[in-house]
Amino acid sequence: MSRSAIRVDIFNAIAEPRRRQIVELLAKRGALAVGALVVALGLPQPAVSKHLGVLRKVGVVAVTKQGKQRMYNLEAEKLKSVHDWVKTFEELWSHQLDRIKQRAEQRAREQTNPKGQ
Amino acid sequence: MSRSAIRVDIFNAIAEPRRRQIVELLAKRGALAVGALVVALGLPQPAVSKHLGVLRKVGVVAVTKQGKQRMYNLEAEKLKSVHDWVKTFEELWSHQLDRIKQRAEQRAREQTNPKGQ
DNA sequence: TTAACATATTCCAATTTAGGAATATGATAA
DNA sequence: TTATCATATTCCTAAATTGGAATATGTTAA
Numbered sequence: 001m002s003r004s005a006i007r008v009d010i011f012n013a014i015a016e017p018r019r020r021q022i023v024e025l026l027a028k029r030g031a032l033a034v035g036a037l038v039v040a041l042g043l044p045q046p047a048v049s050k051h052l053g054v055l056r057k058v059g060v061v062a063v064t065k066q067g068k069q070r071m072y073n074l075e076a077e078k079l080k081s082v083h084d085w086v087k088t089f090e091e092l093w094s095h096q097l098d099r100i101k102q103r104a105e106q107r108a109r110e111q112t113n114p115k116g117q
Numbered sequence: 118m119s120r121s122a123i124r125v126d127i128f129n130a131i132a133e134p135r136r137r138q139i140v141e142l143l144a145k146r147g148a149l150a151v152g153a154l155v156v157a158l159g160l161p162q163p164a165v166s167k168h169l170g171v172l173r174k175v176g177v178v179a180v181t182k183q184g185k186q187r188m189y190n191l192e193a194e195k196l197k198s199v200h201d202w203v204k205t206f207e208e209l210w211s212h213q214l215d216r217i218k219q220r221a222e223q224r225a226r227e228q229t230n231p232k233g234q
Numbered sequence: 235t236t237a238a239c240a241t242a243t244t245c246c247a248a249t250t251t252a253g254g255a256a257t258a259t260g261a262t263a264a
Numbered sequence: 265t266t267a268t269c270a271t272a273t274t275c276c277t278a279a280a281t282t283g284g285a286a287t288a289t290g291t292t293a294a
Contacts, residue, residue, distance in 0.1 A: 015132035068291045076209035086200040092193035185261045
């Protein structure tokens with residue numbers, strides 16, 4: 001496609017498994033240099049730099065110069081928009097899970113008490 | 118690219134703005150026929166069917182036959198995995214927001230009481 | 235300066251994707 | 265059956281995306 005994906009947004013940024021890995025690593029280990037990510041991910045350096053470029057573009061990571069290294073750190077607030085969007089539907093799935101649980105319990109009752117209560 | 122995007126996952130499914138719109142519509146209005154979505158989205162029917170196909174593939178919507186219509190409804194539990202993933206970082210952004218707030222308050226104090234307290 | 239290191243960018247090829255148009259399939263009504 | 269309505273699928277094209285290789289840029293040390 002094309003027409004709609006003009007701009008990279010946060011949802012696209014985290015659609016890539018490798019990029020989610022990067023987010024996870026930065027969350028767990030704090031600011032990391034590109035080289036550290038290369039080691040951790042087992043990807044060639046240019047690939048890592050490119051993924052970081054996407055994450056940077058949407059602002060979910062930020063860079064700081066430190067000697068010849070570039071330290072990347074997570075800007076977690078940017079993930080809040082995703083959280084907020086998904087949270088809108090939380091009520092729906094918890095209700096659905098409720099219903100699933102209720103049906104399971106109903107079946108259990110029917111097992112032990114075939115006539116119903 | 119290609120090598121990694123072999124399987125469509127839920128993150129990819131909701132990376133498309135139109136598909137998020139579909140999710141929102143189904144959440145708000147309950148089960149809808151394809152035609153209703155076509156009207157609501159203002160997209161050609163084949164485009165809608167294709168988006169629905171992607172959403173169906175990852176299980177975030179389900180279809181039911183009803184006469185000549187196909188009713189699509191949201192399977193919200195599938196969104197829980199996204200919620201869970203993002204929630205992992207909730208602590209980080211709330212801390213960051215705390216810090217931002219604290220700095221703002223600090224600046225405010227410095228405004229009103231230039232010598233500090 | 236120059237060499238070495240860390241990272242970014244560019245070019246390329248393969249793949250995916252969305253939209254558009256046309257067409258196929260499925261279901262109901264006549 | 266046949267016509268019609270609702271939806272899905274196929275074919276095509278343009279654009280985007282990723283990885284890979286090569287190369288460019290920037291920074292520090294010698």
